[in-house]
Amino acid sequence: MNLNLIKPNKENFYTYIVLGITLLSIGFIDIFSNTFLNFNITGFFPKIISYLSPLILGVFGLHFIRIEYSGNKTLDAINKNLNSSNTNAILSLIVIFILIKYVPSLLNWFIFDANFLGSTKEDCTGDGACWVFVKVWFNRFMYGMYPDAEQWRINFSFILLLSSIGSIFILPNKFKKYIILFLLFIFPIIALNLISGGIFGLEWIETGAWGGLSLTFIVSAFALIFCFPIGVFLALGRRSDLPAIRYSSIGFIELWRGVPLITVLFMSAVMFPMFLPDGTYMDKLMRVIIAITLFEAAYMAEVVRGGLQALPRGQYDAAKSLGMGYWRMHFLIILPQALKLVIPGIANTFLALVKDTPLIFVVGLLELAGMIGLAKTNPKWLGMATEGYVFAALVFWIICFSMSRYSQNLEKKLSTER
Amino acid sequence: MTNIIELKNVNKWFDKFQVLKEINLEVKPKEKIVVCGPSGSGKSTLIRCINRLEEHQEGSIVVDGNEISENTKNIENIRAEVGMVFQQFNLFPHLSILDNCSLAPIWVKKLPKKIAEELAMENLKRVQIEDQAKKFPGQLSGGQQQRAAIARALCMEPKIMLFDEPTSALDPEMIKEVLDVMVDLAKGGMTMIVVTHEMGFAKEVADNMIFMDEGRIVEKANTNDFFKNPKSDRTKLFLSQIL
Numbered sequence: 001m002n003l004n005l006i007k008p009n010k011e012n013f014y015t016y017i018v019l020g021i022t023l024l025s026i027g028f029i030d031i032f033s034n035t036f037l038n039f040n041i042t043g044f045f046p047k048i049i050s051y052l053s054p055l056i057l058g059v060f061g062l063h064f065i066r067i068e069y070s071g072n073k074t075l076d077a078i079n080k081n082l083n084s085s086n087t088n089a090i091l092s093l094i095v096i097f098i099l100i101k102y103v104p105s106l107l108n109w110f111i112f113d114a115n116f117l118g119s120t121k122e123d124c125t126g127d128g129a130c131w132v133f134v135k136v137w138f139n140r141f142m143y144g145m146y147p148d149a150e151q152w153r154i155n156f157s158f159i160l161l162l163s164s165i166g167s168i169f170i171l172p173n174k175f176k177k178y179i180i181l182f183l184l185f186i187f188p189i190i191a192l193n194l195i196s197g198g199i200f201g202l203e204w205i206e207t208g209a210w211g212g213l214s215l216t217f218i219v220s221a222f223a224l225i226f227c228f229p230i231g232v233f234l235a236l237g238r239r240s241d242l243p244a245i246r247y248s249s250i251g252f253i254e255l256w257r258g259v260p261l262i263t264v265l266f267m268s269a270v271m272f273p274m275f276l277p278d279g280t281y282m283d284k285l286m287r288v289i290i291a292i293t294l295f296e297a298a299y300m301a302e303v304v305r306g307g308l309q310a311l312p313r314g315q316y317d318a319a320k321s322l323g324m325g326y327w328r329m330h331f332l333i334i335l336p337q338a339l340k341l342v343i344p345g346i347a348n349t350f351l352a353l354v355k356d357t358p359l360i361f362v363v364g365l366l367e368l369a370g371m372i373g374l375a376k377t378n379p380k381w382l383g384m385a386t387e388g389y390v391f392a393a394l395v396f397w398i399i400c401f402s403m404s405r406y407s408q409n410l411e412k413k414l415s416t417e418r
Numbered sequence: 419m420t421n422i423i424e425l426k427n428v429n430k431w432f433d434k435f436q437v438l439k440e441i442n443l444e445v446k447p448k449e450k451i452v453v454c455g456p457s458g459s460g461k462s463t464l465i466r467c468i469n470r471l472e473e474h475q476e477g478s479i480v481v482d483g484n485e486i487s488e489n490t491k492n493i494e495n496i497r498a499e500v501g502m503v504f505q506q507f508n509l510f511p512h513l514s515i516l517d518n519c520s521l522a523p524i525w526v527k528k529l530p531k532k533i534a535e536e537l538a539m540e541n542l543k544r545v546q547i548e549d550q551a552k553k554f555p556g557q558l559s560g561g562q563q564q565r566a567a568i569a570r571a572l573c574m575e576p577k578i579m580l581f582d583e584p585t586s587a588l589d590p591e592m593i594k595e596v597l598d599v600m601v602d603l604a605k606g607g608m609t610m611i612v613v614t615h616e617m618g619f620a621k622e623v624a625d626n627m628i629f630m631d632e633g634r635i636v637e638k639a640n641t642n643d644f645f646k647n648p649k650s651d652r653t654k655l656f657l658s659q660i661l
Contacts, residue, residue, distance in 0.1 A: 317471050318508035318567075322522035322574060323498030332525060337512050414512075 008067045016064045017075075024061030027054040027093075035101050055093055062089040121381055133384040134391045137375045141391070144211015144366055150203060154214045157191040184225065191218075207285035208364070213395065215367040219285075220354045223292045227353065228346075230293065231300025232339075236330060238305055249301070256298035262359055264291045269363035288360050296353045303345035307338030340414050347407035351400045368392055421480075422447045422578060422609055423468060428477035430463060437463045438474065439633040445611065447577075450604050452620040452641075453613045455630035456656065461613040464630070465580045468611070469500045482577060498526055501571030505583040507563045509555035515542065515566050516551040519573045527574065534573070541569040545599045561592030565599055572603075579603065581612040617661055621645060629653045 008016040031054040033039045042053040049056070062083045070076060082092040113128030116135070124130035134141070143151050164187065168179050195218070198204035210218070237249030256264070268291035269284060276282065311334060319329040339346070358369035366374055372388035375381060423445035430438040437460045445451060453461045466472040467479060470486050470493055479486045484496050510518050519538035523529045529537070542548040545565035547558075555563055564584055571579060581600065585593040597619050604610055604623040614620065620627060620641065627644035629637040629652070637644065637653045648654050 312506075312508075314504060314506050314508035315510065317466075317502075317504065318510070320471060321469055321497055321500070321502035322570070323494045323526040324522065325494045328525050332521060333510055337510075340512065 005064075008064050010067055010070055013067060013070060016067055020061045020064030022061070023057045023064065027057035027061060030054045030057065031097055031100055035104070054097060055090065058093040059086060059089050062086075062093070121384070129387050129390070130384060131387065133375070133381055133387050137371070137381075137388075140212060140375065141368055141371050142212045143214055144371055145209040146205060146211065146214070147203075147209070150197070150205060153194045153197070153202070157194055158214070158217070161187065161191070188222070188225070207283055210285065211366040212371045213368045215360075215365065216354070216357050216399075219289055219292065219357045219360065219367065222289045223296060223353055224350055226293045227296040227300050227349075230297035231349075232304050232335065234297060234301035235304035235308060238301065239308060253298045253301050256295050257302070259295075261292070261295055261356055262362055264295050265359060265362050267291070284363060285365060288363060288365060292353065292356065292360075296349060296356075299349050299352070300346070303342050303349055304338065306345060307340075307342035308334065310341050311338055340411075343407050343411050343414075347404060350403060350407075354399060354403070355396060368395060421445060422449075422482055423611075424478075424480040425467075426478045428467065428474050428479060430460075430467065430472065430474045430476075437633050438467070441477070441635060443628070443635065443638075445578075445609065448607050448609055450610045450623050450625050451612070451628060452624040452626075453611065453628045453630060454615060454617075454620070454656070454660075455628075455636075459630040460633040461630050462582050465502075465582055465611055465613055468578075468580060469497045469502060471502075494526070498522075498574055499577045501574060501576035501579045503564070503567050503571055503579070503581045503584045505586050507555070507560075507567045507587070509563055509567055509570070511555050514552055514554055515547070515558070518555065518566060519570045522570070523573050538569070538573050541572045542566070544572070544602075545569045546595075559592060560588045561595045564588065564592075564596045568596075568599055568603070578609045578611070581610065581614065583613050583615075585614065585616055615660060617645075617657075629656065631656075 008020075030041055033041050034054075040050060042050045044050075045053060063086060065075065066079050066083055066089075067075070068079075070079075083089045109128045111128070113126045115124040115126050115128065115130050115132055117123060118132045119136055121130065121133070123132055139148070139151075143154060146154065161183075164179055164183055168176055171179070193199055194202070195210070196205060196207065234249050234253055237245045238253065240246045240249070265288060268287040272287055273282070315333055315337065316329065319333040324332065357367055360367060361370040361373065369389070369392045372385075372392050376383075376385045376388050421444040423443070425441050425443040428438055428441040429436065441464060443464075453464065455461050463472055467474050468481060468486075470479075473488070481496055482499060486493070486496065509515075510521070513521060516535060516538055519541060520531070520534040523534040523537055524531055527534075539548055539551060542551055545568055547562050547565050547569070550558055550562055550566070555566065558566065568584075584600070585596050588596060593616070597616060600610075600612070600619065601623055610623075612619075612624075624641045627637075627639055627641050628635055629644070629648075629650075631652050637648060637650050639649070644653075645657070648657055
C-alpha cells in the first residue's frame, strides 16, 4: 500500500477517510469531555499540547479527508466550504470549538437554568437568568408610568399604525398613496391626541408619564419621519450654487455633527426654554424630538450628499437638456437614483437614531432602557441589571434587525441593473 | 430665411484656458451641420453652449429668437425646444425606456400621461425599439440605448437636435443602426448639428461642414467643397488621417 501522507488522493480513499475521521473524532471527544465532563483525556501531555490537542488532532484529521475530486458530494462540499486549506481548516475548527464551548452555557443561562415562574426576586432559585424580573416589570417596560387603565390608547395607536403599514402591502397600488399620506400627516395627529388626551373627555396624561418601549417608538418614529426630508434639503442646500443657502447648510450640518447628542439633549431641555419668549412653553418631549431630529438630519444630509456626488454629470446634463428645472430634475431624476444608492447609509443613520433614543434619560424621559435602569435600582429587585439589559438588547436588536432586513429588501426591489 | 441659431463672437474659458475663440455660426431651419475636428478642439463645448449646458463668457448666442445669457429667465423653455443626444447616452437607469421617454413630456410639457405614453411609443417605433419599451436601460445594447436616447429627445418635439458624438461609445456593429435613425431623422427635415467622426454620414446628410481646431472654426464650407477641396492645410491633414 502506497500512502501519500502529504497529499491524500483518491487511490486509498477509504484509508484516508478512516484515518481522518478517527483523528477528527478524537479531537471532538477531547473537547466534549473537557467542556461537559471536566475530564481531560489528553491530560498526560505537557500542558500546552494538551490544551491545543483538539485543534492539532482536528487539523490532521481534516488534512487527511481533504481529497480532491473524491466523487463524494458531501465530502466535496465539506472540503470546499470548511476545509479548503490547512489555514481554513484551523479557522473552521476554532469557530466550531468556540460554539461548542460557549453556546451550551449561554443556552443554560437563557433558558434551561432560567427562572420563569413566580413574582418576586426570591422565586429565582436557579443558576440562570431571572426572567421573573422582566415579567413583573413588563408593563412598565412597555408603557412607562402611563396609567394602566389608559394603556389601551397606546395599544390602539400602535395597532392602527401596524394595520395601516400592513395594508400598504396588501391593498392594490392605487390606495397606497392615500395610506402613506394618512400615515405621514393624519396618523401622527390622531396618535398624539389619543395618547396625550385632554380632548373628547380623554384624561390628560402629561408626557413625563410616557415611557418604556412605547416612548422609544414615539421618539424614533417622529424623528425618523422628519429627519429624512430635512436631511435631503440640507444635502441639496450644501450643493447649491447660491452662497447664502450653501453656507448656511454647511454651518448647520457642521454645527450639529460636531456636538455630542447628549449635550444637544441637555441644551434642548435646559437652555432652549431661556430663548423662548416669556409665557410660552414647549413640551419637554417635543423639544427632545426636535433636537434628535435636527441632530440626525445633519448626518442624513451627509449620507444623501454622498449619493448625490456618486451620480455622473451626464444625468444632470440629460435632465437639463430635456427642459427640466432644478426641482423637477432633482425630484424626478437625481434624488431617486441618489437615495437608492445610499439606502445602506440611510438605514445606518436610522438604526443609530433608534439606538440613540435611550439617551433621553438625561432630561428625565425614560424609554425602554431608561425604565430598566429605574427598575434595577428598586430595592426589591437589586442585582437584576444583567437580565434587564439583556432584555433591552434583545428588543433593540429585533427592532434594528427588522429595519435592516427591510432596507435590504428595498434595495433588491429597487434594483434595475439586472 | 431667418437663422434659427446664431452665434456671434462667442468666447469661452475654462479658468485660464480658452476653449472657444471668436466663434461665429449661423444655422438655418432644417439645415444639417456636421462639426468635426481633433479631440480637445472645442466641438462638444460649442454645441453644449447652444442649450447652455456650458456657459459662454463673451459674445451672443441666439436660439430661435431668444438670446441665451445669464439673464435668460426661462432657459428651461429654450432647452425644451432643443433636443440633445450624448456620447454616453445618459438614459435614466432607474426608469423603464417608456418612462425615460414620457417623463419630460409629462412633467415639462404637462401632457396627460396617456398621451405622453402614446407619443413615446410612436417615437420608439420610429427608432425601431418599441418592443423594448418595458425594459430598463441596463438591459439594452449600446445601440438600442442610443436609439432610446434619440427617441427620448424627440418626445419633446424639439425644433433643433444636437448630437454630441452619438456613435463614439458604440461597438462598431452598432454604429450603423444609430446612424440609420439619424439619416432618417435628417430626411424628415429636422435642424441638426452633429459632432461626429463618421464622415460617411456627413457626406450623406450634411449641408455644411465645420472643421474646428484649438477652439476656432478653421473651415466652414458646404459638404461637397469641404471634402473635395479643403482650403486650409490643417483640414487637409485631418481629412487625410480620418478618411
